[in-house]
Amino acid sequence: xxxxxxxxxxxxxxxxxxxxxxxxxxxxxxxxxxxxxxxxxxxxxxxxxxxxxxxxxxxxxxxxxxxxxxxxxxxxxxxxxxxxxxxxxxxxxxxxxxxxxxxxxxxxxxxxxxxxxxxxxxxxxxxxxxxxxxxxxxxxxxxxxxxxxxxxxxxxxxxxxxxxxxxxxxxxxxxxxxxxxxxxxxxxxxxxxxxxxxxxxxxxxxxxxxxxxxxxxxxxxxxxxxxxxxxxxxxxxxxxxxxxxxxxxxxxxxxxxxxxxxxxxxxxxxxxxxxxxxxxxxxxxxxxxxxxxxxxxxxxxxxxxxxxxxxxxxxxxxxxxxxxxxxxxxxxxxxxxxxxxxxxxxxxxxxxxxxxxxxxxxxxxxxxxxxxxxxxxxxxxxxxxxxxxxxxxxxxxxxxxxxxxxxxxxxxxxxxxxxxxxxxxxxxxxxxxxxxxxxxxxxxxxxxxxxxxxxxxxxxxxxxxx
Ligand SMILES: [Zn+2]
Numbered sequence: 001x002x003x004x005x006x007x008x009x010x011x012x013x014x015x016x017x018x019x020x021x022x023x024x025x026x027x028x029x030x031x032x033x034x035x036x037x038x039x040x041x042x043x044x045x046x047x048x049x050x051x052x053x054x055x056x057x058x059x060x061x062x063x064x065x066x067x068x069x070x071x072x073x074x075x076x077x078x079x080x081x082x083x084x085x086x087x088x089x090x091x092x093x094x095x096x097x098x099x100x101x102x103x104x105x106x107x108x109x110x111x112x113x114x115x116x117x118x119x120x121x122x123x124x125x126x127x128x129x130x131x132x133x134x135x136x137x138x139x140x141x142x143x144x145x146x147x148x149x150x151x152x153x154x155x156x157x158x159x160x161x162x163x164x165x166x167x168x169x170x171x172x173x174x175x176x177x178x179x180x181x182x183x184x185x186x187x188x189x190x191x192x193x194x195x196x197x198x199x200x201x202x203x204x205x206x207x208x209x210x211x212x213x214x215x216x217x218x219x220x221x222x223x224x225x226x227x228x229x230x231x232x233x234x235x236x237x238x239x240x241x242x243x244x245x246x247x248x249x250x251x252x253x254x255x256x257x258x259x260x261x262x263x264x265x266x267x268x269x270x271x272x273x274x275x276x277x278x279x280x281x282x283x284x285x286x287x288x289x290x291x292x293x294x295x296x297x298x299x300x301x302x303x304x305x306x307x308x309x310x311x312x313x314x315x316x317x318x319x320x321x322x323x324x325x326x327x328x329x330x331x332x333x334x335x336x337x338x339x340x341x342x343x344x345x346x347x348x349x350x351x352x353x354x355x356x357x358x359x360x361x362x363x364x365x366x367x368x369x370x371x372x373x374x375x376x377x378x379x380x381x382x383x384x385x386x387x388x389x390x391x392x393x394x395x396x397x398x399x400x401x402x403x404x405x406x407x408x409x410x411x412x413x414x415x416x417x418x419x420x421x422x423x424x425x426x427x428x429x430x431x432x433x434x435x436x437x438x439x440x441x442x443x444x445x446x447x448x449x450x451x452x453x454x455x456x457x458x459x460x461x462x463x464x465x466x
Contacts, residue, residue: 062187
C-alpha cells in the first residue's frame, strides 16, 4: 500500500492547518482550517484547495479552533460530502463556531460590497455562508476519545486527549499493512496542569512518524496556577479605587478558564463576590457546550463541579446575549469584571467596553492572550498614549496589566516531556504550525531527544510513509 503525507496549510506558518494523508488513491485531510490574514491573501488561500474537495474521502479533525476547522464549510461549499471525524465535544463546538465564522464571512462580504467595491464587478461573495456551515454539520461523525475508528479499509484513527481546548485531540493513525505504520498528529498540543481540562495523554504511544505543532517550542510559560492569584490581586486593587476590570478574551476556552478561576477564588474565600459579566453571544453558546461535556474535565474540575454544582453557572457570572443588556453595562458605575470578545480587540463588543472605560484612571484592562501585530490589542499591550476605536481617538489612561500564563499551547518543557519516550524510535518527524524560528526550535528539541530525521515541510511538499 502506498502512503504519503502532503503538507498544505500551517506549513511554516501558524494558520490554515491542513495536512493530507494519501492512501492508495484515497486522500484524507488532517484538519481543514481557515487561513487568517489580510483579506485578499486569505481569500486566495482559503479558496485554493490542494485537490478538488469532492475527491477528498474524509477529514480527521483535531479540534474546533477556527484555524483548524474553519474551512470545512468551504470544503462543503465546493463539493465535499464528508465524513468529518472528531470527538463529541469538538462536533458540538464546531456547530456554534462554524456558524459564527460563517456569519463573520457574510458580514465581511456585505461590508466590502457596500463600502469598498466601487463597481458591481468588484463585488465579492462570502467565503461561505451560514447555510454552508449548517450543511457541514450533517457530515460530522463523533468518535469518543480512545475509541478506534476505521476511516478507510487501510487505516484506523484514535483520538487521544490533547489538553488544549475542550474536545481537543491528537490523532493516532494506524496504517494496516503487513508491517503496520503508526503516525501521530498532535493538532495543537496543550499543557499539563491547565484549568478545567485533562492533561495531554501520557505516555504517548510509540509511533513511526510524528507531525507536531511548534507554536511555543522556543519559549517557557509562567505557571498557570499563578494566574488565579494575579487576577484576584488586580481585581482587588481596581475595586479599591472604584474601578472596573475589562478583559478582552477569546470566546471559547479562555473565557471559560477565566470564569472558572474567578469561581474557584470566590469559593475559596480569596475573592469577595462582585458582578462578573460575560458579554459575548458565542461565549454563552460555548459555555453551554462546556457544561454539556463534563467527561472532558480533569479531576480538580470534577471535584469542584460536585461541590459547587455548575462551574460556569449563574451564581458566578451573568451571561449577556442581548445588545441592550450589553449597552446597559456602560451606565453602571459599580466595580465589576467584564469579559468580552474578540480576543485581540479587532471587533465585537469589547470595543464598546474599551471605548467607554480606557479614559478612566480607576479602571484596568487585563490582557490574557497573545495579541498579533497591527491589532488594537497589541497597541494596548504597548501602552500607546492614544487608541483609535470606531474612527475616534481615545486616551489610554486606565491601568494595563498583561498576564502571560494563559497560553493553551505547550512550551519547550512540555514538548520535551511528552516526546522524550517517542523521539529515539521515530523514523521521521515534521514540525508544522510555527513561524519564524519556532519550527527550528521544535526540530532542535527532537534532535536533542534522539530523533535524527526532522523536517520543516514547505507547502506542497510530499513525503512517503515507508
Ligand atoms: Zn487550537
